[in-house]
Amino acid sequence: MGASLTRSGAGAIGGQGDLLGPEVRVSVMLPLPLREAYDYRVPPGMTLAPGDFVEVPLGPRRVHGVVWGDGAGAVDSGRLKAVVRRFDVPPMPEVQRRFIEWVAAYTMTLPGMVLKMAVSVPAALEPPRPLVAYQRINAEPPAGFKMPPGFKMTDARRRVLALLDDGPARTATELAEEAGCGVTVVRGLTEAGLLEPVMLNPTRIGRPDWTADGPSLSPDQAAAARVLREKVEQRVYAPILLDGVTGSGKTEVYYEAISAALKAGRQVLVLLPEIALSAQGLDRFARRFGAPPAEWHSDLTGAARRDTWRAVANGEATVVVGARSALFLPYRDLGLIIVDEEHDAAYKQEDGAIYHARDMAVARAHLGGFPIVLVSATPSLETQINADTGRYTRIHLPARHGGAVLPEVKLIDLRADRPPARHWLAPTLRKALQATLDEGEQAMLFLNRRGYAPLTLCRACGHRLQCPNCTAWLVEHRLARKLQCHHCGLQQPIMDKCPNCFEEGTLAACGPGVERVHEEVLELFPKARSAIMASDTLFGPRAIQEMIRKIADHELDIIIGTQVMAKGHHFPMLTLVGVVDGDLGLAGGDLRAAERTYQLLHQVAGRAGRGQRPGTVYLQTYMPEHPVMQALAVHDRDGFYQLEAEMRMEVAMPPFGRLAAIIVSGEDAALVERTAMALGRAAPRSDTVAVLGPAPAPLALLRGRHRRRLLLKAPRNMAVQPLIAGWLEQVEVPASVRVQVDVDPYSFM
Numbered sequence: 001m002g003a004s005l006t007r008s009g010a011g012a013i014g015g016q017g018d019l020l021g022p023e024v025r026v027s028v029m030l031p032l033p034l035r036e037a038y039d040y041r042v043p044p045g046m047t048l049a050p051g052d053f054v055e056v057p058l059g060p061r062r063v064h065g066v067v068w069g070d071g072a073g074a075v076d077s078g079r080l081k082a083v084v085r086r087f088d089v090p091p092m093p094e095v096q097r098r099f100i101e102w103v104a105a106y107t108m109t110l111p112g113m114v115l116k117m118a119v120s121v122p123a124a125l126e127p128p129r130p131l132v133a134y135q136r137i138n139a140e141p142p143a144g145f146k147m148p149p150g151f152k153m154t155d156a157r158r159r160v161l162a163l164l165d166d167g168p169a170r171t172a173t174e175l176a177e178e179a180g181c182g183v184t185v186v187r188g189l190t191e192a193g194l195l196e197p198v199m200l201n202p203t204r205i206g207r208p209d210w211t212a213d214g215p216s217l218s219p220d221q222a223a224a225a226r227v228l229r230e231k232v233e234q235r236v237y238a239p240i241l242l243d244g245v246t247g248s249g250k251t252e253v254y255y256e257a258i259s260a261a262l263k264a265g266r267q268v269l270v271l272l273p274e275i276a277l278s279a280q281g282l283d284r285f286a287r288r289f290g291a292p293p294a295e296w297h298s299d300l301t302g303a304a305r306r307d308t309w310r311a312v313a314n315g316e317a318t319v320v321v322g323a324r325s326a327l328f329l330p331y332r333d334l335g336l337i338i339v340d341e342e343h344d345a346a347y348k349q350e351d352g353a354i355y356h357a358r359d360m361a362v363a364r365a366h367l368g369g370f371p372i373v374l375v376s377a378t379p380s381l382e383t384q385i386n387a388d389t390g391r392y393t394r395i396h397l398p399a400r401h402g403g404a405v406l407p408e409v410k411l412i413d414l415r416a417d418r419p420p421a422r423h424w425l426a427p428t429l430r431k432a433l434q435a436t437l438d439e440g441e442q443a444m445l446f447l448n449r450r451g452y453a454p455l456t457l458c459r460a461c462g463h464r465l466q467c468p469n470c471t472a473w474l475v476e477h478r479l480a481r482k483l484q485c486h487h488c489g490l491q492q493p494i495m496d497k498c499p500n501c502f503e504e505g506t507l508a509a510c511g512p513g514v515e516r517v518h519e520e521v522l523e524l525f526p527k528a529r530s531a532i533m534a535s536d537t538l539f540g541p542r543a544i545q546e547m548i549r550k551i552a553d554h555e556l557d558i559i560i561g562t563q564v565m566a567k568g569h570h571f572p573m574l575t576l577v578g579v580v581d582g583d584l585g586l587a588g589g590d591l592r593a594a595e596r597t598y599q600l601l602h603q604v605a606g607r608a609g610r611g612q613r614p615g616t617v618y619l620q621t622y623m624p625e626h627p628v629m630q631a632l633a634v635h636d637r638d639g640f641y642q643l644e645a646e647m648r649m650e651v652a653m654p655p656f657g658r659l660a661a662i663i664v665s666g667e668d669a670a671l672v673e674r675t676a677m678a679l680g681r682a683a684p685r686s687d688t689v690a691v692l693g694p695a696p697a698p699l700a701l702l703r704g705r706h707r708r709r710l711l712l713k714a715p716r717n718m719a720v721q722p723l724i725a726g727w728l729e730q731v732e733v734p735a736s737v738r739v740q741v742d743v744d745p746y747s748f749m
């Protein structure tokens with residue numbers, strides 16, 4: 001591309017309109033699983049430039065796509081179909097097109113499928129429908145005004161008029177909702193000539209104000225903010241790790257960087273793990289900048305999605321706070337990315353295009369030539385090493401703001417300090433809970449396991465209730481009266497007979513989930529106000545927000561929560577955190593098990609004592625001598641990281657080596673096995689590259705599909721993609737078998 005495009009001026013590709021003139025064609029990338037862009041003819045009178053959003057025919061259908069460049073000319077021009085129309089939206093900037101190509105190449109995903117993430121809201125391509133609102137024609141009917149015959153002033157009609165007498169114009173739906181009536185009431189009033197329709201600007205995107213003052217910063221914070229501001233002003237690629245304990249003011253500091261980017265007239269993206277997108281965080285932003293940011297996550301309505309996509313494209317939305325998919329929005333002029341909680345595993349997308357949003361964000365900043373700030377109290381080992389070796393700038397905030405102290409962490413050795421049978425809280429933890437309640441303070445019990453019990457076993461025959469579609473136990477959810485598979489979503493009613501030996505009353509729950517711990521809390525402290533906080537007991541972000549408010553306002557004494565509540569919330573009265581099963585994340589052979597457990601438990605511990613009162617954390621474990629537990633107990637984060645780094649270095653595992661996983665799956669076990677074996681035989685092997693497997697994946701059966709894995713291990717600096725591409729080409733894959741590539745895998749299931 002490039003020079004050949006600029007035939008009729010500044011990058012435009014114009015239809016000449018005369019039969020004799022040279023034919024004009026463009027290549028259009030479609031958001032479909034296609035290997036490359038397709039050529040189309042530019043009809044007379046239409047002018048197109050790279051990045052334009054267009055509608056084109058594809059077989060009998062019409063689809064939308066993006067002009068990628070000039071046509072390749074492989075297809076005879078007589079057979080080319082013409083572009084139907086150009087959408088009236090700003091073109092996709094060059095840098096984003098390069099980004100889509102880069103992500104596709106890196107993750108070995110078809111570019112069309114990456115583009116699909118960028119045009120996830122096709123409705124946004126159409127002009128926004130003006131929003132009709134209603135206002136009063138006159139507070140007082142003009143002289144001589146007569147009510148239409150048959151018109152009655154009902155209570156509902158009076159309420160709607162009263163609302164509009166002292167409020168702005170609103171949509172019929174809004175009026176009906178506020179007045180507690182149907183929309184027909186609004187219609188009736190309009191027909192009677194008492195209300196008139198007006199057009200509203202449909203996008204209601206806030207305009208954060210960079211001139212608003214933040215708090216006065218501590219010297220450490222101010223120094224950190226100065227570095228960030230400078231990098232933003234320099235408009236150069238600069239990866240920065242903002243490293244500091246929870247409560248040290250990392251958010252205040254990166255707000256300064258946001259302010260600098262807004263001052264420079266550029267857009268900002270703040271990435272957060274989906275469940276950390278809380279009202280608390282958005283309110284805080286709004287208080288600091290006078291307006292809320294644009295939000296982007298899975299819980300938006302279609303209309304909000306459409307408005308936000310357009311506002312990002314035309315530059316109206318200046319700050320986007322979003323989950324990983326926000327990375328693919330069509331920013332007009334992105335000038336800063338913040339990745340908060342950069343270590344969080346939720347940044348890895350595991351289905352469809354498999355990508356790590358943090359790593360892709362770094363690539364985006366590199367392509368765009370602007371700074372990116374990775375924020376964490378417990379950075380990933382990858383990022384730690386990048387900072388240690390100077391690839392990233394490290395900014396450190398050493399202390400909690402206002403001198404709040406880190407909570408004391410006490411290990412409870414479950415081998416000695418044993419809970420009663422079929423109970424899960426050790427005597428020491430029980431005493432601490434009682435003392436906390438006596439003080440009128442709040443406690444949280446953390447267990448990262450939803451439901452009542454992770455396993456149901458028949459005491460008569462030993463049968464275990466298993467998911468028929470997955471290599472997984474069925475989890476009992478007693479509140480919902482269901483057995484559930486947490487992998488495929490299968491649900492069954494709770495049974496009273498063993499399905500294997502048909503004995504009655506022999507099925508027994510094994511192990512605890514949050515519901516079971518709650519049962520124990522109710523038994524021990526019947527008077528305390530307690531509740532469960534888990535993703536399946538709270539439906540959607542709004543319910544989570546309401547729960548967070550309740551906790552913050554001390555309407556609850558004991559909260560039993562999963563990782564939903566580990567995230568950056570600030571609870572001033574919470575002084576005790578009990579980790580029910582500290583060892584939970586350490587089971588299984590995951591490369592990052594220790595690192596993740598450390599990060600999660602550190603974050604959970606950080607919930608305690610964020611206010612005036614110091615906090616205490618009790619960590620129940622069968623392995624008090626484990627490096628993770630020891631590091632948590634003595635607050636030796638860096639010691640833990642060093643040990644972890646040494647272990648990984650010794651075996652050349654990431655970040656000191658590279659991995660790529662090949663997952664072969666299908667419904668026919670024999671066919672899957674044969675394909676996996678063929679891949680194993682064709683595997684590249686050399687002094688530097690090793691391929692392990694094929695082996696059954698730990699989840700050897702998932703949603704009814706059999707799964708085999710191969711793992712490629714290569715030196716850190718090797719580009720593994722061409723190697724893998726060449727390897728896969730050698731093996732014929734049956735149509736019913738899927739081969740997925742996961743470059744830099746995080747899940748080893």
Ligand code: ADP
Nearest residue numbers: 215216217218245246247248249250251252401
């Ligand atoms: P982190 O993001 O590192 O967890 P925060 O930025 O959330 O830390 O700060 C923790 C708490 O301290 C917040 O309530 C924040 O408003 C407050 N805080 C931090 N720095 C300052 C400051 N310089 N002045 C006033 N309050 C501050």
Ligand code: ZN
Nearest residue numbers: 467470485488
């Ligand atoms: Zn299942």
